[in-house]
Amino acid sequence: MHAHLRTGVAVLGLALCVMASAVTSSHAAWVVYNVTLNGANEAPPNASPGTGTATVAIDAVAHKLYIHLDFAGTLGTTTACHIHAATAVAGTGTAGVATTTPFFAGFPIGVTSGTYDITLDETLASSWNPAYVTANGGTTATAEAAMFAFFDQQLKGQGSTGTKLKMRKDLAYAENGDPRQKVDVYSPEGANNLHWVWHVNWLDEPEQKWNAFENYFPGEKYCDWVALSAYGPTTPRMEDGTENFAFKMREAYPRLLKIAPGKPIVIAEFGCDLHNKHCDAAEWARDALADIFSGKWSAIMGFCWWNEGWQNDDHKKNDTDMIIWHDDNLTRVFREALARHSDKIQEAPLLRSSTGD
Numbered sequence: 001m002h003a004h005l006r007t008g009v010a011v012l013g014l015a016l017c018v019m020a021s022a023v024t025s026s027h028a029a030w031v032v033y034n035v036t037l038n039g040a041n042e043a044p045p046n047a048s049p050g051t052g053t054a055t056v057a058i059d060a061v062a063h064k065l066y067i068h069l070d071f072a073g074t075l076g077t078t079t080a081c082h083i084h085a086a087t088a089v090a091g092t093g094t095a096g097v098a099t100t101t102p103f104f105a106g107f108p109i110g111v112t113s114g115t116y117d118i119t120l121d122e123t124l125a126s127s128w129n130p131a132y133v134t135a136n137g138g139t140t141a142t143a144e145a146a147m148f149a150f151f152d153q154q155l156k157g158q159g160s161t162g163t164k165l166k167m168r169k170d171l172a173y174a175e176n177g178d179p180r181q182k183v184d185v186y187s188p189e190g191a192n193n194l195h196w197v198w199h200v201n202w203l204d205e206p207e208q209k210w211n212a213f214e215n216y217f218p219g220e221k222y223c224d225w226v227a228l229s230a231y232g233p234t235t236p237r238m239e240d241g242t243e244n245f246a247f248k249m250r251e252a253y254p255r256l257l258k259i260a261p262g263k264p265i266v267i268a269e270f271g272c273d274l275h276n277k278h279c280d281a282a283e284w285a286r287d288a289l290a291d292i293f294s295g296k297w298s299a300i301m302g303f304c305w306w307n308e309g310w311q312n313d314d315h316k317k318n319d320t321d322m323i324i325w326h327d328d329n330l331t332r333v334f335r336e337a338l339a340r341h342s343d344k345i346q347e348a349p350l351l352r353s354s355t356g357d
Contacts, residue, residue, distance in 0.1 A: 032057045032211070037071055043094050050074035050112075056083075057210050060148050063122040066210050067104070072113035081107045081116070082129070085147045098132045098147050119210075198260070199227035199268050202252040217259050225301075226256050226263045232272030232284045235312055235320050242279045245270065245288035253297055267292065267303035271322040274330065281322070282329035289337040293344065305334075 033056045039048035052071030058064070069081070085098040099120070108114040120127040122144045133139065136146035200213040217223070230248040233241045256265060270288060272281040285305070292303055309321040324330050338345065 031059075035069075048075060055206065058148060059210070060144070063144060064210075065099075065120040065122055065127070066208070067116070067118050067120070068206065068208075069116040070114075074112045077110045077112055078108060078114070079103075079110075083147075085132075096132060096135075097129045098143070099129060100127060101129045195224040196222060197225045197227045197266070197268070198223040199229070200252075200256075202228055202230040202248040214255065214259050220260065220263070223260060223263060226260045226265045227268035228252055228256065228265060229269040230267060230288075231270060231306075232281070233276040233279050234271070234273050234322070236273055236275040236277060236318055238273070238276060239278055244284065244291075246291045249291065249297060253299075257299060263299070264301040265297070265299040266301060269304060269306045271306040271308075274321045274323075274327045281327060282333050285330055286333045286337070289333065293337065293341045 035054035035056060037050065037052035037054065039046040039050065042048070050071065050073045052069065054067065054069040057066040059066075080102040081104055082097050082101050083099040084095045087093040087095045103109060104116070104118050104120075105126075106118065107116055122128075123140050125133070125140060128140060128143050132147075133143040136143045198216075198218060200216070204211050204213055230245055230252070231241055232243075232245075233239070253265075256263075272279060272284045274281045291297070292300060305322070305324065307323055309319060309323050309326075312318045312320060324334055
């Protein structure tokens with residue numbers, strides 16, 4: 001599907017030029033890590049049945065450390081929770097306690113399962129193990145610098161089971177460098193056939209202030225288009241996401257206009273599973289297309305139905321299928337919508353290579 005709209009809305013395929021990943025912004029410098037808690041990550045590994053997940057986010061500009069933790073199934077009750085930093089070699093060995101010891105303020109002690117949130121002010125002595133501060137320059141500032149320097153190698157934590165938590169960088173910019181650097185390199189070299197797209201989901205997940213998508217905006221210089229994902233339910237059994245497309249746009253569109261005024265917006269991904277028990281894909285798509293073509297979202301210049309299917313587990317009945325031609329009603333919806341609004345379809349491509357391809 002490679003048609004474009006004369007009013008500025010384009011019907012695009014699955015790939016959208018050069019996609020710039022979420023990056024740090026001028027408002028914040030959050031770097032987000034995901035944590036998996038299990039006995040296998042212990043040093044040495046053990047057979048603990050305890051499991052859990054955590055999100056750790058650091059902001060070296062505002063000197064904040066955010067932790068969200070969910071855990072269950074420990075053999076004994078909780079007695080401690082803190083962060084160790086940092087091993088001499090990433091991914092192996094042990095290290096001393098860096099943060100508050102023996103446990104963070106308000107952490108649930110004496111339980112086998114729980115949920116916990118805290119945001120630490122890294123400028124306060126109470127956020128640190130005094131021994132770690134002494135060993136790393138003697139001030140909270142030098143302790144913070146030492147700990148954050150090791151985040152790129154490894155961060156380990158410890159709960160009641162002694163599980164060491166190996167950290168995985170969640171955001172592409174943390175793994176592959178800040179995409180703004182790529183813009184700064186390519187642009188002076190005359191790479192003017194590249195359009196840089198900043199792409200976000202309509203809903204902040206998790207819905208925490210530190211994770212608001214505004215915090216990841218790279219700045220107008222580094223963004224030609226703004227892209228949005230707004231899915232309905234994406235699996236046959238999913239109960240979330242049944243809100244219509246218009247609801248999702250009302251939530252995200254004003255925020256996008258505020259942070260990137262004047263930037264074209266492309267609906268880079270939208271779709272709905274064909275077999276979801278709570279939402280009719282054809283009806284959801286009909287409403288979404290009517291909303292897109294309505295003209296009330298004047299900044300929208302393109303859209304892309306995510307025409308894909310994938311396996312979710314070992315049961316085929318749980319596979320995702322959003323492929324238009326697999327459903328006669330959905331196929332009819334797209335054909336009718338594009339025919340009805342053919343006067344708005346722009347046939348010339350929005351982007352063309354220097355060779356004219």
